[in-house]
Amino acid sequence: MLRAAGDETCTFIDRVDQSTSKQPIAPTEEYIREMLLELWNCGAIYVSDESEVEAFGVEQHADGLRVKGVYIFKTCWNVCVTGATVIEMMRPRQIEPDADALSFWIDMSVSEALAYLNNERARVGLDAPSGEKTTAIIRMIVEKYSTAEAVFFIWVTLRDVVYARESKRLNRVHAANCIPVYLSSKFEKYMSEGWEPKSYNRFGAQSLASDILYNNVLGLRGDGFTKRPSLEALGRTDKVLPPPNE
Incomplete structure (x- = not known):
């Protein structure tokens, strides 16, 4: 967040907007939302008074208007740590290859696969948002296969759905609803x-979140995309990374 939308003091994060970032912050907006909420809930960031009025949802009460919530992507944030602490936090480091590390890997893999699916859906005119069922199927896939292989399953699925749409004259909604069915069928068959x-x-371009997770945290580098998530794969990574800028 600080690399993409922070200021030079490392104490402020502007409203997060993927469209204005040179490098995607994360594969999907949902991933960004989860990061912001996690940082907010643990007290690492808080809502800045520099946020615009449109960042807040309000409701009328007898004594006037009250804030009932905030819009995550319209809000500015203050960082609750010093610049020196942030710089130290951003130094390359790795975590132990345990279940948490594997969970981080799988979550990123799901997010990257969803990003590919959503981009391709838009390209072929099936740009309805992917629902929980589709996300659950993709999670099952990346628990067995790599992100690179998950992309293959998605590509084949969309190819067949588009063919069915054209040959059977399915409407857009019906064709979109076929995606999780076809995707699950391909996975189960393989x-x-x-x-x-x-x-x-x-x-496309690798997101900042993916870059930091795979390079700095897990030490996987390109293997994060091409290898199948497993504790064994994590255990084979180097334990020491070089200092920054070396």
Whole structure:
């Protein structure tokens, strides 16, 4: 957040807007939302009084207007740590290859796969938002396969859905609803037959969150995208990273 929307004092984060960032902050807006909420809930950031009025939801009471909530992506934030602490926090470091580290990897893999799916859905005219069912299926896929392989499953699914839409003259809503069904079917078929899916290259620019997680925290670098998430894969990473800018 500080790299993308922070000021030079490392004490302020402007309203987060992916569209104005040179590098995506995270694969999806939902991932950004979760990061902001986690930082807010643990007290690392708080709502800045420099936030515009539109950042707040209000409701009428007998004694006047009261704030009932904030809009995460319209809010500015103050950081509750010193600049020196932030700089130290941003130094490359790794965590132990445990279940939490594996969970971070899987969560990022899900987010990156969803980003690809949403981009491709928009490209082929099926840009309804991916729901919980689709997200759950993608999570099942990346618990068994790499993100690169998950992209293959998504590509094949959308290819077949578009073909079905054209050949069976499905409307856009019906075709979009076929995506989780087709995706689940492809995954189950490959699992039952023991087939090896293809691995696709990374699509678009890697997000800051992905870059920091894979390079600084997990020490996986490109393997974060191409390897299947596992404790064994985490255990084979280097334990020491070079200092920044070296």
